[in-house]
Amino acid sequence: xxxxxxxxxxxxxxxxxxxxxxxxxxxxxxxxxxxxxxxxxxxxxxxxxxxxxxxxxxxxxxxxxxxxxxxxxxxxxxxxxxxxxxxxxxxxxxxxxxxxxxxxxxxxxxxxxxxxxxxxxxxxxxxxxxxxxxxxxxxxxxxx
Numbered sequence: 001x002x003x004x005x006x007x008x009x010x011x012x013x014x015x016x017x018x019x020x021x022x023x024x025x026x027x028x029x030x031x032x033x034x035x036x037x038x039x040x041x042x043x044x045x046x047x048x049x050x051x052x053x054x055x056x057x058x059x060x061x062x063x064x065x066x067x068x069x070x071x072x073x074x075x076x077x078x079x080x081x082x083x084x085x086x087x088x089x090x091x092x093x094x095x096x097x098x099x100x101x102x103x104x105x106x107x108x109x110x111x112x113x114x115x116x117x118x119x120x121x122x123x124x125x126x127x128x129x130x131x132x133x134x135x136x137x138x139x140x141x142x143x144x
Contacts, residue, residue, distance in 0.1 A: 003141040006130065007081060010098070013127055014077035016120035017105045020070035023057040036109075036116035044113040053111045069108040076101030084138050091138040095131050102127040 016036060024031055024038040031038040043053040043066075053066035080097035083089040089097075102124040109117040109124075130136040 002143075003084060003138070006136065006141055007084060009123060009126060009130075010077050010081050010084070010101075013101065013105060013120070013123040014074060014081070016123065017070045017073035017077075017108050020057050020066070020108065021074075031114070031116050033116065033119070036114070036120060037112070041112055041114075043111050048111055066108055066111050069104045069111070073101045073104035073108060076104060084141065086138065094138050098127050098131045102131075 015034075019031075019035050019037045022037075023029075023041060024035045026039075028035065029038040029040040031041050037057045039056060041057055042055060043049055049055050051064060053064050057066075076097045079089055080094055080101055083091055083094040083097055105120060106124045109120045
């Protein structure tokens with residue numbers, strides 16, 4: 001049961017950075033609770049525009065830190081889920097994949113900090129707490 005709950009947490013954590021690549025259209029062009037990126041989303045500090053973050057997620061012209069963070073988080077969470085269930089990915093990859101996913105996602109949501117960033121940041125913090133403090137492993141999560 002515990003492994004199912006953690007899988008749901010990882011799916012939620014995966015969902016938020018992945019929305020960076022498909023920003024919401026009007027009337028939610030500034031994003032909304034379950035889809036934090038909209039076509040009008042902007043970095044929290046305009047000085048971040050350029051190499052760190054595009055002026056909006058739809059301006060995907062050249063790679064930026066935000067784009068790399070979103071892609072890395074999305075991929076790492078998928079690897080963590082597969083590793084947790086022993087699907088193709090070795091169980092040893094669970095911890096590094098979950099940490100890389102959470103940290104990358106936190107970088108993305110700190111660049112685009114807004115009230116819509118709270119839920120993704122909390123999900124990332126719970127993942128980090130579970131991996132680093134509570135010592136979740138595929139084995140301990142299967143036992144619970």
